[in-house]
Amino acid sequence: DLSLRDPSEIERWASELGGVSLAPGHVRLPRGSAVERLPGFEEGAWWVQDLAASIPARLLGAGEGRRVLDLCAAPGGKTLQLAAAGWQVTSLDKSVKRLDRLVENLDRTGLTAEVVAADALKWEPSRQYDAILLDAPCTATGTCRRHPDVLHRIGPRQIAEMADLQAALLARATGWLAPGGVLVFATCSLEPEEGEAQAPPVALLPLPIGAGEAPAGLEPTAEGWLRTHPGLLAEVGGLDGFFVARWKVGHLTT
Known part of the structure; x- marks a missing residue:
């Protein structure tokens, strides 16, 4: 893809x-x-970039010069999407080696982003963002179509560890959103603990994914989430397993 x-x-x-x-x-x-x-x-x-992996950035639409934080960004496919869509992108990842590949892709495509090497659990931004995309670390069981061995390397302990990390990253990201800001959360995992079981962050409201926002043949759930798996679109080669949800900063009412 x-x-x-x-x-x-x-x-x-x-x-x-x-x-x-x-x-x-x-x-x-x-x-x-x-x-x-x-x-x-x-x-x-x-x-x-796998078609499923391109969905989270698609859900943020055109940037029109607004600021977006791409958390856990390397190797950079979503950063490139966001930059091409007109966002001012800050790309953060703690792996310097993986960020090198991101920078190479920025140079090759002529796109621009601010690249930050830091641990998102310790880093503090100097500004708030209009949008945040968190493609969180996970067990990657959704990539079994291309890497079937992953299903034999993952067990309950690894799933629980990743779920805890995702919850911590979500909690931090929530505080970095500007008023009216949007957060897209995604994992390339088939495990519910790393997707559906992740509670919406405090102070954020659901922003359901509409049917017209997903590639043809993919339908959002009743909750407004998107769940893909390798059996979908099998007639044209399938796609990776992903979970994607979207929330927004709510307005307090009196």
Whole structure:
């Protein structure tokens, strides 16, 4: 799966690369493509990103110069999406090595972001943000379509540890939102403890995902969340398992 820097060029890149589009700004190629040799790679016209992984950033829409914090951002697919959509992006991750790859992708695509190497559980921002995207660390069981071994390496202890970390990150992120701000939470996990069981942060209100916001063939839950799994869109190659929820800062009433 490729995400395009310029979504208006779907027809061009789908034709030139021999792929199909399953969503705005997306092209899916046949398996086995050597991406570094494909047209458009060196000029930064696109980057590799599973379709499911592209959904969280899509839910924030056009940035129009507003500020967004991409937490746990490396290797950077969502940062690139947000920058291409007109957000002023701050990308934070504690892995310097993974951030190096993010910076390489920014350079290749010509997109810009403020890159911060820090632990989100200790870092304090100097400003509030209009939006925060938290693609939280998780057991990654949703990637079993591409990495089936993950299902044999994960047990209850790892799931519980990741769920606790996610809750801590959510609690911190909530306090960094400006009035009216939006928080998108996502994990590439199939485990309910790392998705549906994560309680909405205090002081945030649900901002349900609408049916028209998801790629064709995907439907939000009754709660307004989105749950994908490798069996969905099987006729066109499937996609990773993800959980995505969206909340907003509420206004106090008297």
